[in-house]
Amino acid sequence: MACHEAASRWTCHVRHYHQVRKVIMSNKQTRSDVILIGAGVMSATLGTLLKELVPNWKITVFEKLASAGEESSNEWNNAGTGHAALCELNYTEEKADGSIDIGKAIKINEQFQVSRQFWSYLVNKKQIRNPQDFIMPLPHMSMVQGEKNVAFLRKRFEAMAANPLFQGMEFSDDPDKLMEWIPLIMQGRTSQEPIAATKIDSGTDVNFGALTRLLFDHLKSKKVEMKFKHSVDNLKRTDDGSWELKVRNLDTGTVERHTAKFVFIGGGGGSLPLLQKSGIPEGKNIGGFPVSGLFMVCRNPEVVEQHHAKVYGKAPVGAPPMSVPHLDTRFIDNKKSLLFGPFAGFSPKFLKTGSMFDLIGSVKANNLGTMLAAGAKNMSLTKYLIQQVMLSKEKRMEELRQFIPNAKSEDWDLLVAGQRVQVIKDTDAGGKGTLQFGTEVVSDAEGTIAALLGASPGASTAVSVMLELIKKCFPQHMKAWEPKLKEMIPSYGVPLLKHPDLIRQIHTSTSQSLGLNRELHPAM
Template identity: 75%
Template sequence: MKILLKRLVKMSNIENKTDVILIGAGIMSATLGTILKELMPDANIKVFEKLGKPGEESSNEWNNAGTGHAALCELNYTVEKADGTIDVSKAIKINEQFQVSMQFWSYLVKNNLIQNPHDFITQLPHMSLVQGEENVSFLRKRFEALSMNPLFAGMEFSDDPEKLKEWIPLIMQDRENNEPIAATKIDTGTDVNFGALTRMLFEHLQNRDVEVNYYHQVKNMKRSDDNSWELKVKNLNNGTVELHRAKFVFIGGGGGSLHLLQKSGIKESKQIGGFPVSGIFMVCKNPKIVEQHHAKVYGKAKVGAPPMSVPHLDTRFIDNKKSLLFGPFAGFSPKFLKTGSIFDLITSVKPNNLFTMLAAGAKNLSLTKYLIQQVMLSKEQRMEELREFIPNAKSEDWELIVAGQRVQVIKDTEEGGKGTLQFGTEVITSEDGSIAALLGASPGASTAVNVMLDVITRCFPDHMIEWESKLKEMIPSYGESLMENPELLREVHQSTAQTLELVEKQLVVS
């Protein structure tokens, strides 16, 4: 009987050969699958997702901030150097990457591959807000450094309380003017519903004959003799295990990607660990208050706090309904996914990353202390932090929601040494390009298109020349710097604003 079963498995293995397997039905797999289908229309692509719908973990609209991250308001992307000048290189890089996403989404809408862009993207002012003389000085210098760059054209600065009352009436109401306060504002920011976009992309992929398998969990993988990958996949509906083989595998399982990457056994997966951090937001229940605010307003992280803790008060548009959220507050759970296991963290520690993890623990005692403090906060203590933004906020108007789990990457780097905690997105690929994995968090979804282009460049190098014209059709700025080409930047801004049905502002590029 055992011999017969083995033969049946082998037969099923032959039948389940495919070109590409995408693990996880989030925004990353959706983006990669959509790009590959444009570049290789005849490619056979399969998707495996352990949950019953796409975009249910980190991509879900309630599990992320919904900010179109373009460094318009996020102060942690612009660092003040020792000489007092502002380093804007990271802000420029992230803004360029977001422009790539906007161009690709515009291409999809223009070609009727997805519809109704207003269901996933809305124009919304992005603002930075600071208090205190030192912080106001920093914000002014940041504004001066960014406003000279065409990517940030239209940014305004004000330290006049009367002007700020026009920009952010809810925040300025009942505020005591006992210390300097200032803000920057740029009207071309966006609120993005990544959950809705993910669902649109998967609907499109299924219309293009991509096989999407929900309630299917990849349990293991190994490299075959022909360098393809053999995946053991469990059907969670009936408990059966299937074998699937593919020439290329992408692991886009959010927090679950690290375990699968480790199971691949590739050398690039060694000395990499992860540390889970959950996010908690406060949601306003009072529609009258929600209507008084219309912007994403980012503050400055407190001294000693990690970049993930930057407080922000966000207007959100979810299911075409306006909402107001404040946060994030950090929480801790050993799970790598909201639907994960309490053993995720401990089982991610392997002999090859043990010392990396131990080094990270020793280096980040302040982060551990911060997380403990955050977990211990009462609702009233969280309300006190909210009142730094809305002075007269009432506890009964707000409720707590737990957002998604983020796994911060830990690895050995030349700059930071052993066990360096990485705050960002990491792409790991095998030497032969047959497998790739995405790890990390913000800016994540906002730069998904640029990240997936990086995956394609690394994993399909022999095809890049033949694909160049199609890539340029999808992303007009492909291979060029928008910052260095103001005319192209103007064209891209106007085209994407029109196609994505955003309120078009006159872009002045000097």
């Protein structure tokens, strides 16, 4: 017995020795040119761009989950599936004089055209083999009910149809035409309330989870090191201006030290805590407000087959912009799906896989006033989110029946989507504690570190957002990189709106490269 106990103690001592030795060994510094934190679509896009521009740079990616594209970019978590401002009514504001401001829609559409060009480049270079794995042609539609909303939609259509970016958009308030366009929505509709819709056939459905995985598969073939189940716990600036990261291997618990000249924090909602840990002045006085989302998913294939479009409605008064209701055809795992939502909710987590202490942990001395001001300003939003959380399935079905009058409860299940963390900051226009709806990059003055914050339109504009980041953080290289950038994105540096012929040329060439000319649904 004594021998057995002695042997056990010896085994424990040996195991402890190896564990300590492993930690010591892992503390040696591993140097990269670029470190990407988070294996989502933004990191995938930035890594792919940089590998094209400077193939010899060493890039390392850290992701705390077991694979790429599992948080905000995942196809079941991501509400943004091809935002091109073709159908999203919150991108076209009605001004006090009754006119429609389509400026935001123009900007987002131009950004999506940049994404299409870059994806086409990757397909043409055989870096993505089959574009159908991530992008499919799909009509985009807007639908409204009531005289006032119909009048708004007509004015919106007139403003947009005259613009070359939105060429091909149609408007109808004819029930027979609408039955042809959206039979599932029109069947069983007994209300005499006016109804109208716009339709444009050049829309797409983009599976950003699939795209993320395709991009990282390509990066791995280019010797980019992917470290899954690795959590970046801390980071600090070194004396030579580089960044040192403390990275924990979640499988073994060991700590690794990694340094890089440039760090991108693209961890979705997890970006804000790391930005705060960086200590850069630009990251101060910024907070985050998490909003969760829920979707209804149709489980009846017969119902799914009756609808073929993304149909967006108008958001309820007081609802955040990401809560615009839509009935959404999706292509996931090469299978057609139908989703309705999103229903907003609240969770203090900054990531779907995050901690219940994320929100309170993000409140610091430098952003406390900003966060308190935001809370006071957004009481109506808080009330709306609480009401949304309390909705029963039947109440959600009632909202769905505004779109599909004949919807049956047994055909639909509830799906929890990803977390969105809206940026809170002090602005000249909104004052202290302004809640921002959009995507923004925060970087230091020297361009050594950048963090992506915010939400929609997010993934759809990833290429434009990352190009702006590259321009801001690598200004010394831009002259040398410009020819390659123009090869990848022919419209680079050109305002599309001033060049209608270029718009048509880009639309034709990218449609061909991405296989968007195929007819998926002849009845439509």
